[in-house]
Amino acid sequence: MADPSDTTGPDAEAPAAEAAPLAEAMLDEARRALEAVIMVADQPAEAALLAQLVELSAEQVEDLLAGLARSYEEDGRGFQLVRVAGGWRYQSHEDLSPYVERFILSGQTARLSAAALETLAIVAYKQPISRAQVAAIRGVNVDGVMRTLQQRGYIAEVGRDPGPGQASMFGTTPLFLERLGLNEVGELPSLGDFIPGADVVELLEQGLRADPLDDELPTDADGPADADAGPDPGDDGPPHVVDLVDVEVIGIDELEQGHPDLG
Numbered sequence: 001m002a003d004p005s006d007t008t009g010p011d012a013e014a015p016a017a018e019a020a021p022l023a024e025a026m027l028d029e030a031r032r033a034l035e036a037v038i039m040v041a042d043q044p045a046e047a048a049l050l051a052q053l054v055e056l057s058a059e060q061v062e063d064l065l066a067g068l069a070r071s072y073e074e075d076g077r078g079f080q081l082v083r084v085a086g087g088w089r090y091q092s093h094e095d096l097s098p099y100v101e102r103f104i105l106s107g108q109t110a111r112l113s114a115a116a117l118e119t120l121a122i123v124a125y126k127q128p129i130s131r132a133q134v135a136a137i138r139g140v141n142v143d144g145v146m147r148t149l150q151q152r153g154y155i156a157e158v159g160r161d162p163g164p165g166q167a168s169m170f171g172t173t174p175l176f177l178e179r180l181g182l183n184e185v186g187e188l189p190s191l192g193d194f195i196p197g198a199d200v201v202e203l204l205e206q207g208l209r210a211d212p213l214d215d216e217l218p219t220d221a222d223g224p225a226d227a228d229a230g231p232d233p234g235d236d237g238p239p240h241v242v243d244l245v246d247v248e249v250i251g252i253d254e255l256e257q258g259h260p261d262l263g
Helices: 010-040 047-054 058-075 094-104 114-126 131-138 143-152 174-180 198-208 244-250 252-257
Strands: 079-084 087-092 155-160 168-172
Touching (some): 010 087, 087 094, 114 143, 131 168
Antiparallel strands (some): 155 168
16 A cells, blocks of 8 residues: 655656746746846846846846856857846847947947046046046046036946045946946956056166267367367457347448448
């Protein structure tokens, strides 16, 4: 006689076999829902929010999205599902950027100036930082540029300096990370990658260093000239130079007719 408590028999395996397809169907539905929501989101969607929408854990959502990203890459699609600024979004594949730039950037001139890009780089690498500190690094007033970057949404006030005056401190925004395709500020390239090596610095110093031979005064073959020696008797000496005041006093007419001092 079969033991009622035995859960390893054929009857116990039947519910498990039926549950597997059901669970897979739920995951497929969740994948489709995640694709739809991320597609219409105007900013990177966080896994915690997506987990609430599809009623799964954040870890499960991360696994599903990572799987979708791999499948897109394996299929060679023209878009990617990437993790940026703490969330997930769709974006065009980096290999196709020339086509996208040709479509989107054609005729657009609203780009950041060199001064704005320089200021934005300082804020990104030195944040939190105040206006005065940015101005000290750049050596110019940065009020207008900082306002432009705030209006564009790339920087924002993140706190106050505890020191005297309590200056406003600025840092980059999630929009900045989104535009650069970064997940966090720590993914910015290291500044050390842009510093030239010791051999390059040495070559630059050699190029800027003055040649010591250029500073030496020419000397005669018999030795340096005697500063106290008088003029050579056979030399007529330099031509007589009239003082500018004398020229003004002499006048134009006398200059044309000839003046004894000008002989």
